[in-house]
């Protein structure tokens with residue numbers, strides 16, 4: 001299972017991909033991600049079994065593209081988002097709203 005960067009098409013194993021998540025914006029339900037290869041910064045929504053990519057629009061976030069990640073799970077906390085896949089999990093701390 002490899003997850004692509006939508007900017008440069010590099011593909012990452014889940015551990016490398018999710019460790020590049022820097023902060024979670026709870027209000028918009030978005031995770032900030034920076035590509036370790038090309039440096040592109042993106043916002044994405046972690047959903048059960050997939051990642052959603054899109055654009056903020058009138059205070060909402062419209063998901064336009066989805067990348068399937070079978071088995072992906074998420075759990076929202078007050079100050080973080082926990083992402084898990086199989087027996088591995090990653091904790092993304094809540095931060096400022098995406099630019």
Ligand SMILES: [Zn+2]
Nearest residue numbers: 005008035038
């Ligand atoms: Zn990239």
